[in-house]
Amino acid sequence: MQFSLLAPTFLFAQVLGQTYGHPGVDHAWVPAGPGDFRGPCPMMNTLANHGFLQRDGRNITRENAVNALKDGLNFNPTLANIMFDQAIIANPEPNASYFTLDHLNKHNLLEHDASLSRSDAYFGNNHVFNQTVFDETRSWWEGPVLTADMLANSKVARQLSSKAFNPTYVFTLVTEEFSLGEVVAPVIAFGDTDAITVNRTLVEYFFENERLPTELGWTRREEVVSLDTIHHATDTIRNATRLYTDPKSSLSKRKSSRNPHFG
Ligand code: HEM
Ligand SMILES: *[C@@H]1O[C@H](CO)[C@@H](O)[C@H](O)[C@H]1NC(C)=O
Ligand SMILES: *[C@@H]1O[C@H](CO)[C@@H](O)[C@H](O)[C@H]1NC(C)=O
Ligand SMILES: *[C@@H]1O[C@H](CO)[C@@H](O)[C@H](O)[C@H]1NC(C)=O
Ligand SMILES: *[C@@H]1O[C@H](CO)[C@@H](O)[C@H](O)[C@H]1NC(C)=O
Ligand SMILES: *[C@@H]1O[C@H](CO)[C@@H](O)[C@H](O)[C@H]1NC(C)=O
Secondary structure, three states: OHHHHHHHHHHHHHHHHHHOOOOOOOOOOOOOOOOOOOOOOHHHHHHHHOOOOOOOOOOEEHHHHHHHHHHHHOEOHHHHHHHHHHHHHHOOOOOOOEEOHHHHHOEOOOEOOOOOOOOOOOOOOOOOOOHHHHHHHHOOOOOOEEEHHHHHHHHHHHHHHHHHHOOOOOOOHHHHHHHHHHHHHHHHHHOEOOOOEEEHHHHHHHHHHOOOHHHHOOOOOOOOEOHHHHHHHHHHHHHHOOOOOOOOOOHHHOOOOOOOOOO
16 A cells, blocks of 8 residues: 555655745756766755756855755754855865855865765766665665664775775875765755664665655655754764774674675
8 A cells, every 4th residue: 555655745745845945946856967067965966956956066155055955954054054164165266155066076175085875086986876886885784774883884894995995095084074974964864863863765765866755755854954963963973983892782782684795
């Protein structure tokens, strides 16, 4: 009876998609066409695919970014302004007032090695979705609900494989802070920001399609996302990246029986 539940949700979501955000703006999903810019951020690409950002991926001003993060994801303006401040260095012009999505592609500025869904620049294209890389990432997502441990494991595993096999591997402490935010970003957008969990199906759909998972029943969260929300989330992932445990913790507590890596 899946259809009787999903079909009305889908239709309702389609209607909502047309009405939240700025009046008169069409938020239908349309992938990038020739001449449109996209970059290494699956969410910025997604927001452009839905018209929350300019569909051509160009000339993203502070106002554009703040509105898109509010209308698409319910980020508060303080948080969105901080994110814009961190991103504007991507435009090489002095005192730039906008950046474009292809500015974000510059290797080792904001874009970095060991991404979840992009190749290291050393091995190939550093900004388009790469299924091989994403399959490596999600092989660590061992259940239908992603936890902080699973997300952290995939992050550490990607770093380990880059560190081992990419002779140009760079990953600074500044990268680490961005990386923690990126790894937990799907929880912020689609999951439970207290428990730090998210439905794996929604996350895979988002990465693979660069599309908001509206047709899977997702709607924009009602609670505003603040810097505190992000700090709680990144701290939880940071803790989960530790490879030591306390003496009482034991692997037998873990529910997973699936081990795609070691038999
Ligand atoms: C001003 C806003 C934003 C900018 C400029 C931005 C920029 C970037 C950049 C440059 C990367 C590439 C890092 C890498 O090499 O892996 C990235 C990755 C990522 N971003 Fe964003 N981002 C923004 C907002 C968001 C938001 C709001 C979300 C979701 C809530 C998000 C989700 C992600 C994810 C999941 C990745 C990791 C992709 C991967 O590892 O393959 N971003 N972002
Ligand atoms: C928009 O961005 C392009 C670079 O992609 C730049 O050449 C152009 O001047 C910008 N236009 C405005 C109105 O800022
Ligand atoms: C950049 O902005 C600063 C402060 O507003 C100003 O002093 C400086 O002259 C500007 N530089 C350029 C190249 O426009
Ligand atoms: C995808 O990533 C793999 C592993 O880094 C790489 O070998 C392959 O060339 C990449 N594909 C593209 C199209 O960049
Ligand atoms: C995750 O979302 C999908 C699509 O809405 C749904 O079918 C599935 O039951 C959800 N999984 C869990 C564990 O809630
Ligand atoms: C992370 O670990 C530290 C030290 O064990 C702990 O004090 C802190 O509360 C933890 N943070 C979160 C968000 O779990």
